[in-house]
Amino acid sequence: MSCSSSSASEEEDEGMESYRKGGYHAVRMGDSFNAGRYIAQRKLGWGQFSTVWLAYDTHSSVYVALKIQKSAPEFGQSALHEIEVLSAISDGDPSNSKFVVRLVDHFKHVGPNGQHLCMVLEFLGDSLLQLTKYNRYKGLELKKVKEICRCILTGLDYLHRELKLIHTDLKPENILLLSTINPSKDPIKSGMKPILERPEGNLHGGSTMSLIEKKLKQRARRAAARISGRQPSTGGVGSNAKPERCLEGIDLRCKIVDFGSACWGDKPLAEEIQTRQYRAPEVILQSRYSFPADMWSFACTAFELATGEMMFTPNVGQGFSEDEDHLASMMELLGKMPKKIATGGAKSKDYFDKFGDLKRIRRLKYGSLDRLLVDKFNFSDSDAKEFAEFLVPILDFDPVTRPTAQQCLQHSWIDIKNID
Template sequence: MKPSKKPRTKSLPQLPHAKVSYQPPPNLRELMGTRIGEIKTNYIPYPDARDNNYTFSNSADTSCDDKEGHYVVRPGELFANNRFEIKKMLGQGTFGKVVSAHDHKNNETVAIKIIRAVPKYREASKIELRVLSTIKKHDPNNENHCIHLRECFDYRKHICIVTDLLQISLFDFMENNNFIPFPGSHIQAIAKQLIRSVAFLHDLKLIHTDLKPENILLHDSSFSKKPYNNSAYSKILKDPLIQIIDFGSAIFDDEYHSQVVSTRHYRAPEIVLNIGWSFPCDMWSLGCILVELATGETLFRTHEDLEHLAMMEKFLNKPMPLHLVNECYSKNEKLAKEKTNVELCFDPKTGKLLFPNKKTPVRSLKTVNSILSLDELISSKIGMKINYELTLEENFTVNNIKRLSKDKYRFWYYFIDLIKQTLTYDPNKRLKAIDALNHHWFDLGIYDEGTI
């Protein structure tokens, strides 16, 4: 049930980030007519290299790489012919490693993504460089919260991507804060920035495909401490300004789509069902992230398709639409060689999800049974019962909401509405980023730890 429109609430505080509107890139259609081609990386010769005409093989360069082609990071090491001094490793993934380093040329500290010295990862990095260059070209002032490429170079068989050095991720901040939920005002500010970022990327015909708290960094992780639940202290960010990072999996919509993308917990149903995916998958991931910020808990903590689908049905309190199940059967029958068997999760006649079945572990059954619906989950976190099947005014009456609590109740009621529209099964009916920017929730303010 769609809530009735309410007038803008100007008397309640909002953080500045929640008020900034999105401005699409000027002359976008004209600019997008010419797609950025392959980005050339400057080759930096290594003085001790015996042969610049290097041929890749299974054996790594033992002087700097491990057996998998990762660069061996040594804090204090001079890198790229003494221009950079490596400070510490920030992270490691399949693609390679990210380090912080002091740039002696510009006298500042930066982040360097050191791609593995393996041909397929070097080749994949070329796509990321095209994506980053496209973002910078159409947003030179970085108004849309997507990390900017500073430069790139090729050193000792490693493609190196240099960007600004930011601070910790939203996930790291939550972990350091004992996974205490963010204040509603901060969730709103982060949501507005994220949606602006996604709208910008989608305008550029780009899909991020891997939005998650680990890939959202803070500009400033400083905080104040405020009481929480009368027995603990919560860390409250002084400024929830964010930046989206890791475009290693991003693609242009008209280019090759791999079958599976996104980290499992943030993976959209169309990806799980193997029926094809596009821009809407980013909005599903965004909805999962916002719920996580509001609850402190990963929404779909699973690694298995059937359990994942069962968790979706329990949380959204509705079954998978039959037309999507039918499409799943149709698509997967045509992909015999790449058969995922996800269609076997459903009854072919009724489309009903076959969960639990005889092989379902007790652990899985308990996990799914513990899932609350969206209304129940948010209600449990804010201490106010919300029934989204009722109108806002009906909720006020049924739940005896006092006048002083109505603004807070209204804020979370419309938050639930936003989440329901982003976590819609059918990607064709899912809320688009450009439309989400005008959602009524962004007209509402709230008194909480982030605004008082």
């Protein structure tokens, strides 16, 4: 979950059944935390482990994101790990210039459902996934992609080279703009006055229950509209109802967030890391992974920003698994995997024969990234060639030869001197 912003999950509610011993803490608008320092303003979203609230910091007079973990011991353990990682990130970046989310504070809060670990993070804006949705899944112009990539790479270089941290789940949802796309959602730009106490005469004002009731009513209205054949236009892909979105004036600077599954380079936590579409081949094959796995995810993210589509969307098929389809898709785009890589992982025998060929997907349609960019996404030949020259080395099947974030920042495609 994008832990520090308005981009946290809002599609569905988290369900009242999770508000019990060991579960979420019920928050009402105007509730105070940490001896009155933080006042809850509104809910930003929720994740499997926590809810996230916009809060007002009465000490520094700024808005922050308050992440309240579920109270069961296993959730507390994961929060302690995240606090350790975020503290190291903040301690190593006193000037807050490395494009990685900043931890402001952390504390424990005791409620009816138990003791909850809480993290206070700087308030950020929408995720890059929401930016792509806002732009109706059309690719951003390359000048804007370069601007965003510079921020991500600066953050990755700091994490990898200085802190020796692997993020392990880099993707558009986990990279947040510094401010909201819609200024009315930004508490500062919208001129929002902070709520400093719980509203009088409205015991349920802004409560978790009333938010859920509101969601249920919205869902009922949408269902009624569908039944009556008055399905509202979503303004999504293919909708001509609105003119083109204008991205001018949107601040594209962004930060890497969500360090719940991050690990130190010398202490990998889990065999399977990364969200499926951004997963590196060494993770699928269970070879050893390290910082280059984040670089693979970065390349997939950069492609998605430039085209509006995911680079890899593997599926289960007749007689083959999602993993095998994923490996086949990689090879169709990037060429045959070297035998030593294909056969070198703990799970290699599940997918490859001893010659380094896939066992169940025998016919591959080989192409190239630059041709895909021209033929499917209407890039000019020169733009496709330059972008592919930047991306293809980062998508090397051998993680050892992938360029580092520091090297990518010096590449001619992204170097600041070459951005007009």
